[in-house]
Amino acid sequence: MREKSNFSLFHGPQRTCVGCMTQDAKAAMVRIAVVNGHVEVDFEARRAGRGGYLHPTLECAERFVSSKVKEFRALRRKIDRPERLEIAAAIKLRLDRNSKVE
Numbered sequence: 001m002r003e004k005s006n007f008s009l010f011h012g013p014q015r016t017c018v019g020c021m022t023q024d025a026k027a028a029m030v031r032i033a034v035v036n037g038h039v040e041v042d043f044e045a046r047r048a049g050r051g052g053y054l055h056p057t058l059e060c061a062e063r064f065v066s067s068k069v070k071e072f073r074a075l076r077r078k079i080d081r082p083e084r085l086e087i088a089a090a091i092k093l094r095l096d097r098n099s100k101v102e
Contacts, residue, residue: 012025012027014026014043015029015053017053017054017055017060018064018072018074019054019055019057019063019064023032028047029053029054030056030091031047031052032051032052032053032054032075033047033048033049034050034051034076034077035046035047035048038047039087040087042066043094051074051075052075054091057095058092061087061091064084067084072073
């Protein structure tokens with residue numbers, strides 16, 4: 001299982017990761033939003049619509065893609081494999097960019 005982040009030491013909103021299914025601080029996760037019927041990564045967490053949360057790690061992105069869950073309660077929608085791969089690719093791209101900056 002994934003360890004909780006340092007953000008969870010603060011008393012803030014908690015969310016459950018749709019990849020590893022553990023609770024953590026909302027600030028430690030990336031939001032996935034359903035906008036106009038399309039699922040997309042909402043890095044700024046400002047998009048309207050239903051949303052779920054995912055840790056911004058390769059491990060959680062891969063678990064999300066391979067999950068046997070068909071419909072995510074947080075999103076009230078089924079997410080098929082191509083959409084999951086698209087979300088995982090966006091998170092991986094962001095992780096690659098951030099690692100090059102450091």
